[in-house]
Amino acid sequence: MIEGVLFLIPCLTALIYLETEGFCYLAVALICILIGWIMRRKKPANNVFYLKEGCVTTALSWIFLSFFGCLPFVFTGEIPFLPDALFETISGFTTTGASILSDVETLSHCSIIWRCFTHWIGGMGVLVFLLAIIPMSGGSHINLMRTESPGPSVGKLVPKVKSTAQLLYIIYFTMTAIEFIFLLLGRMPVFDAINTSFGTAGTGGFGIKNDSMASYSPYIKWVVTIFMILFGVNFNAYYLILFKQFKKAIKMEEVKCYFMIILASTLVIFINIVKTYTNVFKAFTDAAFQVGSIITTTGYSTTDFDLWPGTSKTILVMLMFVGACAGSTGGGIKVSRFVIMFKTVVKELRSYIHPKSIQKIKMDDKPVPHEVVRSVNVYGITFITIFAASIFLLSLEGKDLITNFTAVATTLNNIGPGLNLVGPTRNFDLFSPFAKFVLMFDMLAGRLELFPLLILFHPTIWKEHK
Numbered sequence: 001m002i003e004g005v006l007f008l009i010p011c012l013t014a015l016i017y018l019e020t021e022g023f024c025y026l027a028v029a030l031i032c033i034l035i036g037w038i039m040r041r042k043k044p045a046n047n048v049f050y051l052k053e054g055c056v057t058t059a060l061s062w063i064f065l066s067f068f069g070c071l072p073f074v075f076t077g078e079i080p081f082l083p084d085a086l087f088e089t090i091s092g093f094t095t096t097g098a099s100i101l102s103d104v105e106t107l108s109h110c111s112i113i114w115r116c117f118t119h120w121i122g123g124m125g126v127l128v129f130l131l132a133i134i135p136m137s138g139g140s141h142i143n144l145m146r147t148e149s150p151g152p153s154v155g156k157l158v159p160k161v162k163s164t165a166q167l168l169y170i171i172y173f174t175m176t177a178i179e180f181i182f183l184l185l186g187r188m189p190v191f192d193a194i195n196t197s198f199g200t201a202g203t204g205g206f207g208i209k210n211d212s213m214a215s216y217s218p219y220i221k222w223v224v225t226i227f228m229i230l231f232g233v234n235f236n237a238y239y240l241i242l243f244k245q246f247k248k249a250i251k252m253e254e255v256k257c258y259f260m261i262i263l264a265s266t267l268v269i270f271i272n273i274v275k276t277y278t279n280v281f282k283a284f285t286d287a288a289f290q291v292g293s294i295i296t297t298t299g300y301s302t303t304d305f306d307l308w309p310g311t312s313k314t315i316l317v318m319l320m321f322v323g324a325c326a327g328s329t330g331g332g333i334k335v336s337r338f339v340i341m342f343k344t345v346v347k348e349l350r351s352y353i354h355p356k357s358i359q360k361i362k363m364d365d366k367p368v369p370h371e372v373v374r375s376v377n378v379y380g381i382t383f384i385t386i387f388a389a390s391i392f393l394l395s396l397e398g399k400d401l402i403t404n405f406t407a408v409a410t411t412l413n414n415i416g417p418g419l420n421l422v423g424p425t426r427n428f429d430l431f432s433p434f435a436k437f438v439l440m441f442d443m444l445a446g447r448l449e450l451f452p453l454l455i456l457f458h459p460t461i462w463k464e465h466k
Helices: 002-006 008-016 022-040 051-076 082-093 109-124 126-133 142-148 161-185 190-201 218-231 235-242 246-250 253-276 280-295 310-322 335-353 370-395 401-412 433-447 451-457
Strands: none
Touching: 002 008, 002 022, 002 051, 008 022, 008 109, 022 051, 022 109, 051 082, 051 109, 051 433, 051 451, 082 109, 082 433, 109 161, 109 190, 161 190, 161 218, 161 235, 190 218, 218 280, 235 246, 253 280, 253 310, 253 335, 280 310, 310 401, 335 370, 370 401, 370 433, 370 451, 401 433, 433 451
16 A cells, blocks of 8 residues: 555656656555555554564565566566566665666656655555554564565664654654755756665666766766765664764764775775876766775766776775675665674684683674574575575576676675676566566575565465464
8 A cells, every 4th residue: 555655646747747657656555555445444453563474474565566566667668578577676675776777867856756766665664654653552563664664673763663663763754855956966966865865865777867977067966976975874873863862873893984984995996097097186076986986885986987997996895795785775785784794703713812801703893692603603604695596597598607796796785787788788688587586585585684585485374373
């Protein structure tokens, strides 16, 4: 039902631009609302969401959301092949930004805004939105938020889950609005500014121009760069700043590591590419933009970085895996997981030197529970397994290793462009329907932190419990 209401955004856009494609969006909106109304007629006997129910509900919600979200593309004929339309929509909702379209500018305004709006919806999460606006009976709804929010651990910012969800969306909406204003100050057209703000906030990266962000002014590129990086910060930091707990916000270890990685990567890439540029400022702008775009998994591009030297491309590929902070709208493995894994290695080395010593892993001067360390390790093993299996399945089509490797890396980490045949100036239409379904699975798995999607394949879930 919520998706049916969200379809009113492209319907309104079609009305403004007098586009007949809007009728397709209106038809699908009515279908969604009707099906949702019918499903809500049956009341569950138990309203409590345990972690298992949270995982299943989240995974199925995102699958159904994507399926119905792709129907307008099919009905308008703008993406007539259903698997292609589904790929584009899953890429939107999961904030990946990988596209099968070669000419985005031929789309209607209502379809362009729907593509970018899916980023904004998926960035914070549709179920978090549900928790924010609808009073839900029963307890344990933190399990819904936990399965949809990225990162190794998610907790309540304030005592009530509903209040936490509302606070997250207030911060999210306010930052989106501020970016929109800054883009307008740079004389960006209103329509472009809305779509760019949606894509940046959700760290999605669907461009509305065929060259992504290349044709915009340096001012606009820097505004987008700054906001991409800001949306990649753990939202807990903004909560602390909002309530004037500045010292706690500044001391957040993950956030400090995140900014250090960005700064170091930008400087190394700038030094590596500056000789190939005639304008030093443009070289630094492109370096900062692409580092911000890749580490936050947004995927916008200002240049064809596939033409950059090997060192710069290697850094960008490494940043694809690092990703943004936990509790942000960014994807990837997350900075906090890498910090915990690094500290785990250091702890093991110390235990070899001092076998009888008791070592504790700490973050922000607090001990990290063993369950969190274990879950990070399991996540890493599962990630590598899915990554390797996906590359193998794509290799059956005979494409080169760099294309397959970066295609999986960019979809599993929810980024967008890769290298070679899936570089920033190309698209994913070259893959067969089978390969696209593999990449669709990767996009959903990456956005939902692997396990909520994988649990659907566990036979115990589908057995009735007496």
